[in-house]
Amino acid sequence: MEAVDSRPVTQGDLDWAEASTADAAARMGLRLHTEGLPGALMATLDSQRWCEVGSRCLSCGNCTMVCPTCFCSSVHDESSLSGSTVSRVQRWDSCFSLDHSxxxxxxxxxxxxxxxxxxxxxxxxxxxxxxxxxxCVGCGRCISWCPVGIDLVEEANALLGRGARRREAT
Ligand code: SF4
Ligand code: SF4
Known part of the structure; x- marks a missing residue:
């Protein structure tokens, strides 16, 4: 750290950081209704909406690869061609892959x-x-990186009968 060019933080730096955070929050236009959401979603397991979104989803796994909270992995044993060594390897996996379940x-x-x-x-x-x-921490990465434009907020709001609105005033 001694090699890093630095200076003590100033009140101006702190004010700038606080204002930047508030500015970013004020520009968020997407809202997920979270009140009662966990229980309400479990009552939608037979909804046709799952089939509808499933017909658009490519099962590519992009959303799981970019999500900061996804942690699924799989374990494989790999042997060398000579048969002299075997390695047990853990790899990122996705619940969108058929083999995962x-x-x-x-x-x-x-x-x-x-x-x-x-x-x-x-x-x-x-x-x-x-x-x-x-x-979900609300980062929106899964929405940005979905190749067919599937939007987690839109899906959740639609499942709960709150309309398939992509954006809603906060
Ligand atoms: S919005 Fe939620 S589900 Fe989507 S990538 Fe971010 S944390 Fe994961
Ligand atoms: S990124 Fe989109 S298309 Fe790919 S698995 Fe996720 S929801 Fe389906």
């Missing part, structure tokens, strides 16, 4: 709509039971 005899979540439902309900509902908080 493979249990003897097949994948539990065989359809894209099943996998999208798993992802969204984990983020916004079952994460609460697992960790006591939401699995």
């Amino acid at each position: 493979y249990i003897h005899g097949g994948s539990v979540r065989s359809g894209t709509s099943d996998r999208y439902r798993q992802w969204l309900t984990h983020k916004l509902s079952t994460w609460w039971g697992q960790f006591g908080e939401s699995g």
Whole structure:
């Protein structure tokens, strides 16, 4: 750190940081209704909306790769060609891959709509039971990087009968 060119922080720096944060918050135009959301989502498991979003989703896994809270991984054993060494390797994985839910005899979540439902309900509902908080920090990366424009906020609001509005005044 001694090699880094630096100076003591000033009140002006602190004011700038605070104003920048407030400015960013004021420009957020997307709103997720979170009141009662975890329980309400679990009542939508048979909704046709899952099929509709599943028909658009490519199961590419982009949303899980960019999400700061996604942590799923898989483990593989790899042997060398000579057969002299074996390595156990952990890799990033995604709940959108068919193999991720493979249990003897097949994948539990065989359809894209099943996998999208798993992802969204984990983020916004079952994460609460697992960790006591939401699995979504509201960064919007999954929306920015979805190649077909699927929007987690739009889907959640639509599932809860709050309209499929992409943007809503806060
Ligand atoms: S908006 Fe939520 S679900 Fe999407 S990438 Fe950010 S934390 Fe993950
Ligand atoms: S990024 Fe979009 S298309 Fe890809 S898996 Fe996620 S929701 Fe589906």
